[in-house]
Amino acid sequence: MSVTRHIDEAKQQVTVKIDGRFDFAQHKAFRDSYRDIPPGSKSYIVDMATTSYLDSSALGMLLLLREHAGGNNAAVTLRGCGEDVRRVLKIANFEKLFNLE
């Protein structure tokens, strides 16, 4: 269970990788992964290739990231989602808010 981030300065892109369960226990780590980056200044990729589970509080955290990244103008991509994660995102219709890769 971990959250790691990588900043690509050339592309102005932040990649946040979530390993294991993505739930409220990740709240602080996930928020810390972007809070020092000025709001609305970069695009984000949330790498969920190794995310095993996603609950509704994680959906809320993604919304917070989206808000930080610029709200309706935000560029947030959810990458590598497995079947279970994709199912939760689909029920919530989050493909309307995020780029689902």
Add this chain to the structure above:
Amino acid sequence: MANSLPQATAVTAEVSRGKALIVDDEPVNCRLLVQMLHREGFEAIEAHNGEEAIQQFDAEQPDIIFMDVMMPGMDGFEATRIIKARSSHQFIPVIFLTALRDEKSLIQCTEAGGDDFLSKPFSFGILKARIRAMERVRDLQRAIAAKNQTLSALIEKEQEEQKLAERLFSRVVNTRNVATERYQYVQRPAATFSGDLVLSQFLPDGGLRILIADFTGHGLAAAIGALPVSDIFHSMTLKGADDNSLLFEINRKLHQLLPADRFMAAWLVSISHTGETLRWWNGGMPSGWLRTRDGLVELASHTLPLGILHPLPECNTINQLQVDSQDRLLLLSDGLLETVTSADGQMFEDVGFHPALEQWENATPIMDTLLAALDELCCGEPFDDITIVEIPLDSPVSSMPRVAAAHIEQSAWQWSIELADARLAAMPSLKDILELQGLLYGIHEHLGTLQTIVTELYTNALEHGILRLESSIKSTSDGFERYYRERARRLAAPTPGWIRLTLSYEPGGTEQQNRIRIRLRDSGSGFDPQQHSHGLQVDASQPWGRGIQLVRDLCESVRYDHNGTEVEALYALPSAAQHALP
């Protein structure tokens, strides 16, 4: 070491390190230890056997105890056992100082409840170090105890608040639900206070509307939004607001109220008063299932939950289905599907829910089967709130509010609006206005006809009364265009004036039909209605002059007055048996 010792003594002696109890039957040993402890900043008291030790312990409440093992009378082991039993709520270190050296005796020290032991003879340096270590353990224990106390107080307070919220919830939210016998519903909250919400209310036309919602998280935090949602749901439904308006308003309120990471997934279901039409909207809830004669219909989530984006994205369409009286609808929150089975940790969705769904026979309930499977496969408190709602669509819902409806139908109302100047161009929509006021009850099916009547009369008052346009211009196709160009021109630089529209609902009692009286007055100088209606004969090929004729066909009577500035039309609402529109 030698020169640091007096310094340390000087410093520590200023602060009392507490009370030490020395238990030893040998006075010399006692005296030596007392001197040393005094230098270390302790107040010291003595006891010379086990019984005395217990007496001193009770009387003086020492902070640390030095215990000899072999004494006349009660020995150190027994005294320690009693002391430890009496001080279970706090940590008072007992250090055995014993001449015994065999392993068995030393183990016995710990078994009696001793926290440490030293074999005599010992050096004061070692003893001092042991005392320090014991003090650290004691301080840690005290800090934890203090935190525990704070924590239990907080937990108690939190439970009180949960209870309060639950009480508020059940009084304000649950008691307003109607027709709860029409659907079966089971809730199993994960916390005292569930984040799931089930609301039901009648529409003015007798239809039933049900909202099932799941807030992010659970407990009190999840339920913050429940009160406003419940208020909006009941008041707007009672007023007959349509599904989209209701969702728009709930979404607006939640968006305004909740922080960005909180939202509400929801099901909105409206069953028409005839029981034949089902309208449904699913924002972020698991699929609902409709069991029909022809099989299962999946009603999948088609849009975002509420409270995330405002206004709601355009794709928020209400779905509509024709349903049969044998059909049953099953709706649930994700708590049920994601509950993990006790045996192998699989999700209930895969091992319990879908098998139950596959065996679901037409026109039979599924709730008991589902609950039995849940109880069999998963035990213990659920991880997330579970809500299951099953709605049989077997009897017309309208049979429920009939008693109240009879009163409504026999109660008169009058509604009026006056539009002036630049506002004249925007003809009001009866549906929008009457629906908001909850006045559509009993006249729902006549709305289209009434709108036609009002529009025609209004157009006449505007075009002929106020704008003073001549219908006869429209007699040629060229003139038809010219007429509307001229109309637009005159409206753009509006002639000052007003039109007043009054609608009255007049119940006919048991004897007569119910009627709607439509009155329009305008500030114009009047026109000759005869000229615009040509009696009863309208030339079918003529592109104008149909308006008033149409109104006459639809109404019981139409009467112009005051030189054409006032018109009154009377529309009779056919009795239920003759509902067909003209």
